[in-house]
Amino acid sequence: MKQIFYLLLIFSFCFPLTVDEILDKSEANDNFKTSVSLNIEEVHNSDGTVKVSEMKAYSKNGSEKTLMEYTEPKRIKGMKILMLNKGDDIWFYSNRTNRVRKIASHQKNQSANNSDFSYDDMSISDNRKDYKYSLAGEEDRNGSGCYKIDFKAKAKSVTYSRFIIWIDRSNFVTAGGEFYDENGVLWKKLEVKDVKKIGKYWTAGEIEMKNVQKDSRTVIKTREIKFDADLPDDMFTERGLRK
Amino acid sequence: MKNLRSLMFFLITASAFLCRGEEDQDLKLGGYLESRMSYFAYEDEMTTANALFRLEGDYDVSDKGKIEAHLLYYYNMQPVDPFSGFREGSVYDKIIDKYYQESLDGISPVLDDLTPDELDLLNRILDIYSSGYFDNISYSSFFPKETLVMDRALIKLFFGSSDLIFGKQQIAWGTGYVFNPTDIWNIKNPTDPDGPRIGVLAANFDFFFGENSSFNIIAAPGSNFDNMKYGFRLKSTIGRYEYSFSAVRDKSDDATILGIPERFQIGSDFSGEIFKGIGFFGEAALSNPRYIGMELSDTDSAYFQFCTGFDYTFKSGLYVLGEYYYNGLGENDYKNYDLTAFTRLTGGVMSGLAEKYISAVVSYPFLNYYNCTLIGLVNPGDMSCALVPELEYAFHQNILVKLNSNIYLGSRSTTEFGGLVNKISFCVTGYF
Numbered sequence: 001m002k003q004i005f006y007l008l009l010i011f012s013f014c015f016p017l018t019v020d021e022i023l024d025k026s027e028a029n030d031n032f033k034t035s036v037s038l039n040i041e042e043v044h045n046s047d048g049t050v051k052v053s054e055m056k057a058y059s060k061n062g063s064e065k066t067l068m069e070y071t072e073p074k075r076i077k078g079m080k081i082l083m084l085n086k087g088d089d090i091w092f093y094s095n096r097t098n099r100v101r102k103i104a105s106h107q108k109n110q111s112a113n114n115s116d117f118s119y120d121d122m123s124i125s126d127n128r129k130d131y132k133y134s135l136a137g138e139e140d141r142n143g144s145g146c147y148k149i150d151f152k153a154k155a156k157s158v159t160y161s162r163f164i165i166w167i168d169r170s171n172f173v174t175a176g177g178e179f180y181d182e183n184g185v186l187w188k189k190l191e192v193k194d195v196k197k198i199g200k201y202w203t204a205g206e207i208e209m210k211n212v213q214k215d216s217r218t219v220i221k222t223r224e225i226k227f228d229a230d231l232p233d234d235m236f237t238e239r240g241l242r243k
Numbered sequence: 244m245k246n247l248r249s250l251m252f253f254l255i256t257a258s259a260f261l262c263r264g265e266e267d268q269d270l271k272l273g274g275y276l277e278s279r280m281s282y283f284a285y286e287d288e289m290t291t292a293n294a295l296f297r298l299e300g301d302y303d304v305s306d307k308g309k310i311e312a313h314l315l316y317y318y319n320m321q322p323v324d325p326f327s328g329f330r331e332g333s334v335y336d337k338i339i340d341k342y343y344q345e346s347l348d349g350i351s352p353v354l355d356d357l358t359p360d361e362l363d364l365l366n367r368i369l370d371i372y373s374s375g376y377f378d379n380i381s382y383s384s385f386f387p388k389e390t391l392v393m394d395r396a397l398i399k400l401f402f403g404s405s406d407l408i409f410g411k412q413q414i415a416w417g418t419g420y421v422f423n424p425t426d427i428w429n430i431k432n433p434t435d436p437d438g439p440r441i442g443v444l445a446a447n448f449d450f451f452f453g454e455n456s457s458f459n460i461i462a463a464p465g466s467n468f469d470n471m472k473y474g475f476r477l478k479s480t481i482g483r484y485e486y487s488f489s490a491v492r493d494k495s496d497d498a499t500i501l502g503i504p505e506r507f508q509i510g511s512d513f514s515g516e517i518f519k520g521i522g523f524f525g526e527a528a529l530s531n532p533r534y535i536g537m538e539l540s541d542t543d544s545a546y547f548q549f550c551t552g553f554d555y556t557f558k559s560g561l562y563v564l565g566e567y568y569y570n571g572l573g574e575n576d577y578k579n580y581d582l583t584a585f586t587r588l589t590g591g592v593m594s595g596l597a598e599k600y601i602s603a604v605v606s607y608p609f610l611n612y613y614n615c616t617l618i619g620l621v622n623p624g625d626m627s628c629a630l631v632p633e634l635e636y637a638f639h640q641n642i643l644v645k646l647n648s649n650i651y652l653g654s655r656s657t658t659e660f661g662g663l664v665n666k667i668s669f670c671v672t673g674y675f
Contacts, residue, residue, distance in 0.1 A: 096439075243401070
């Protein structure tokens with residue numbers, strides 16, 4: 001048995017993973033049936049002030065469907081965002097007007113709740129469809145060996161002209177990223193911290209997006225997370241938004 | 244009566260806050276307090292101040308049901324004459340004068356039968372009224388100072404694939420931003436598209452099928468069966484487009500008082516995007532009013548309304564929206580703005596006196612805490628225009644400060660918007 005394992009290990013060095021295999025393995029980390037999490041979002045503005053929001057997030061089929069509900073601050077409490085088809089379709093619900101509005105693509109690159117994350121950043125869009133991508137080598141990042149993958153936009157309509165992500169070789173979790181604006185200038189930097197295995201799934205405890213052009217940063221901290229609980233399908237529909 | 248209302252408000256508010264101590268996860272309380280001061284720039288320059296308190300309570304009974312009650316309490320420190328928003332000599336003034344003249348003509352035979360003492364008393368009352376005496380009393384009871392409104396009071400019952408919402412509720416039909424011709428449930432002010440809408444007392448049944456399709460049946464009763472609004476709406480999705488079809492019968496107590504006939508309306512709306520990212524939306528409604536003596540099959544008075552528009556957000560955060568509205572009941576010539584048109588406007592049958600409108604919205608967030616918005620509404624028929632610039636400042640996550648203005652351009656006596664009074668308001672809203 002051991003011999004087969006060593007043989008496979010030798011084979012894996014002889015035949016390094018292709019970029020698609022790396023991305024497949026990275027996406028497989030999100031292979032949970034459902035997840036329910038409570039998250040704290042801190043927006044650190046360039047003037048030193050901090051805005052704190054709290055939101056509950058419900059996901060199904062590996063984030064193919066996601067429902068987020070803001071619970072703090074009071075001004076936006078009850079506002080919900082529904083993302084279907086990996087963020088291709090986004091609906092926004094305002095509880096004060098009881099109105100459900102589908103967000104057109106042009107709004108996906110906009111800041112979600114005045115943070116440094118856009119709606120696009122918060123969904124797990126199928127980047128392979130919109131970008132040309134290639135393996136740009138391997139680098140150490142925060143002490144871990146990472147694959148470096150370079151994405152270049154196929155069309156101008158997408159949020160970033162180019163972005164680079166680093167995927168941890170040991171667990172295939174995204175360790176960080178750099179995102180460039182339409183002029184090819186560095187716009188945002190992503191840092192993923194406190195990665196640990198909860199049950200069967202690798203999970204980030206903290207995600208930081210730094211806007212280097214605005215000198216602001218947003219940190220999303222996962223306070224609680226549960227996997228594979230029963231979530232009804234109708235939770236991820238317009239009916240679910242209004243409930 | 245006013246004291247009773249205040250007492251009721253106090254009791255509801257106090258009990259709500261007392262309940263907070265025992266708040267569990269299923270009971271959610273919140274709301275806001277909004278304080279506004281306005282300056283009206285017209286002949287009799289005037290300032291007003293008012294406050295709005297909104298208490299929102301939601302209780303999840305179980306996964307089978309939910310109770311919601313939202314209470315609005317308006318307090319006007321200086322009550323505003325509802326007609327003070329029109330300038331002297333404006334088209335509205337002329338409509339109202341004409342109405343009074345016609346009313347006086349109607350009652351003149353009655354006046355002939357009055358005794359000299361009765362006539363003298365009537366003349367003295369009219370003298371006091373016409374002197375503007377009531378208008379100049381800051382804390383007059385002539386116009387209401389306090390208003391308590393139950394905006395929402397509803398029970399939601401969840402069944403397998405359907406919901407029944409029973410009670411006073413918000414119903415939002417249509418995809419237009421400034422205009423919603425398919426929405427018979429709300430009266431919308433085009434210069435304040437995001438303004439609060441008071442709930443509708445109705446039984447609302449929704450049947451859901453497929454991923455995002457629904458069939459919605461609504462009945463909103465009046466004081467009798469004849470004054471009942473009812474209808475249905477089928478909503479679904481094709482690709483990146485959402486669309487709906489609706490059919491309604493519209494008649495209410497308010498419409499009856501205003502002399503607006505019942506009408507049957509079929510409508511449709513859609514929203515989606517064109518050119519890979521530009522939001523595109525529209526709605527259309529074909530209405531057939533039934534005046535006294537007309538049969539249901541008579542379509543001589545049928546009219547058409549539609550709106551269509553686009554919106555786009557640039558990467559810089561600049562948001563733009565454009566919308567066109569065609570109102571088949573509207574008039575191109577200001578001379579035809581009459582009392583019938585005015586009652587249709589106030590009764591929510593149409594959203595403007597004119598036939599065509601072009602509106603634009605531009606919004607831009609800056610310096611983390613600020614957002615500036617400009618709403619423009621043009622009546623190309625009489626070349627008048629309403630501009631609503633607004634600056635919003637997030638003083639705190641739960642406190643918003645707003646400075647806005649209503650600027651009306653156009654001839655005072657011959658245009659729709661030129662007859663309205665310019666104003667500037669300062670508003671602070673605190674959320675809890």
